[in-house]
Amino acid sequence: MAKTGPIEFIKQVKAETKKVTWPSRHETTVSTISVFIMVFIASLFLYFSDQVIAWVVRLIMGFGL
Numbered sequence: 001m002a003k004t005g006p007i008e009f010i011k012q013v014k015a016e017t018k019k020v021t022w023p024s025r026h027e028t029t030v031s032t033i034s035v036f037i038m039v040f041i042a043s044l045f046l047y048f049s050d051q052v053i054a055w056v057v058r059l060i061m062g063f064g065l
Contacts, residue, residue, distance in 0.1 A: 004012070023031070
């Protein structure tokens with residue numbers, strides 16, 4: 001593989017950047033909201049899973065309910 005100089009590398013990066021299809025503002029907003037919703041759901045799941053596991057461990061160890 002041939003090595004390229006820094007200037008040629010910058011030119012190649014600019015050419016590749018022009019080929020990128022950038023998301024619209026609406027797509028970015030919808031994606032961001034979707035991520036926040038999924039993080040919230042995952043955090044609820046992990047919280048309740050942790051509570052159930054802690055309850056089971058306390059039950060097994062004999063610390064009561």
